[in-house]
Amino acid sequence: MPSWVGKLPSDILKEIVLDNVNSFKKASTLIGAEIGEDSAIIDLGFCTLSIHSDPITEARYHAGSLAIDVVTNDLAVTGVRPKWLILDILMPENSLYSSLNSIIEGAVKEAKKLNVEIVGGHTESTPGLISPIIIGTAIGCSCKECYIPTRNAKEGDLIFQINPAGLEGSAIIATDFREHALLSGVPSDILENASEFINRISIMNQALELSDKRLVNSMHDPTEGGMLGGLYEIAYSSGHDIEIDQKKIFAEEETKIISEKLKIDYTKLISSGSILATIPLNKKEEAEKTLTNINTRYSIIGRVLNPSDNPKVIVKNSNKITFIDSPPQDEISRLWASKNE
Structure with missing residues (x-):
């Protein structure tokens, strides 16, 4: 079964x-x-x-x-x-x-x-x-013209990562998996800092700032499966391939330390608190100015490619290329599964 x-x-x-x-x-x-x-x-x-x-x-x-x-x-x-x-x-x-x-x-x-x-x-x-x-x-x-569907990502759009990856996942590990993290070598002060990420999960005002100014073709909230899961869902929904540079996905130092010690991939770590936005090239400068004015960190991590019958995420990392053509398992799900074995 x-x-x-x-x-x-x-x-x-x-x-x-x-x-x-x-x-x-x-x-x-x-x-x-x-x-x-x-x-x-x-x-x-x-x-x-x-x-x-x-x-x-x-x-x-x-x-x-x-x-x-x-x-x-x-x-x-x-x-x-x-x-x-x-x-x-x-x-x-x-x-x-x-x-x-x-x-x-x-x-x-x-x-x-x-x-x-x-x-x-x-x-x-x-x-x-x-x-x-x-x-x-x-x-x-x-209003009828105001909603923004995920499937509206267009060929040529730049993909913005807004806010660090793995905030929610890091906070969950720092609380629900605290003992496991300590035994794995994560310092207690790192876990204390990460537990405070729970106060940074809402992206409501940032998302509405971008949408009210009509700067985005598409936005998505990367929850289960993290950044790579969210990117796959944009690809699937829009019917376009997506290409990203994995090294441009950014995270807080606490998230990096937790991921290293627990041997998990923070690009697949549940990432409420982040936004994935596809932004037309002609609106790039205004989007960057808007995010800077509201003190919001971002990175341009990739672009939307051509339409595809089998949409996928093309992940480039140095000389290595991998393809995401189905939702990746979230690292928190994997931790719960191993904890309950």
Whole structure:
């Protein structure tokens, strides 16, 4: 019996899930269930509704605030400001009320900071769970011409990495895998610093700054599978090959040390807190000026190539070239799998 950890392979996802759910689609659905798209877009006539759900399954500490940041990020990279949230919280049997309270407090604090209202949800104790699962759904509205789909990446676009790779993954390792990291030789002060990356996960305002100025053709929030996973999803969704220079992907020193000691690849480490943006060449200077003005670090890591029947990411690293033609397994998923063996 086949099994998997993390995201389904694209072909299996299409065969089992997407082909079934897309067998019925209303005319008002502009973007539905598609690989790589960060939210559904629905035409309501007077506006377009954007809606997206995401679970927190790979973090136990700070899960409440993460649930808010991750799902609002996904709406923001489509150029839509999140307005409302629905939060479903599934707790293991015999969980302490204090554990639930900690999740709720973290979620409410982060939602208030982002000016997003939690309008409903569901809370229960669920048999068989080892740790809580928090599922956030973000909702927002925009004008019909304002939303930015992932599939809109164009040949010739430059690919900007905005903010360091692996922020979320580093924070998860520094908390959920602290003992393992210490035993692997990661200094405690590095883990303390990395745990603070949890406060840098929201990219909502940065994404909206770029979209409001119409500087991007496409944006994507690289979650599971990290930067390489996010790049693959842009390639798949847009139907274009993508070429990148792996050495231009940047990360904080703490992330590099953690990755070296744990023998993981930070380009495949869950990377909420970063944005992948495809930007036309004629808007490069204005995009760079905008990012500089809001004190945001970036790197131009590659470009969008020609259309392809089998879209892939061409990864150049010195004299070595590799091809990413399916979603890579996230390093946090791999750590959880080895921890549970």
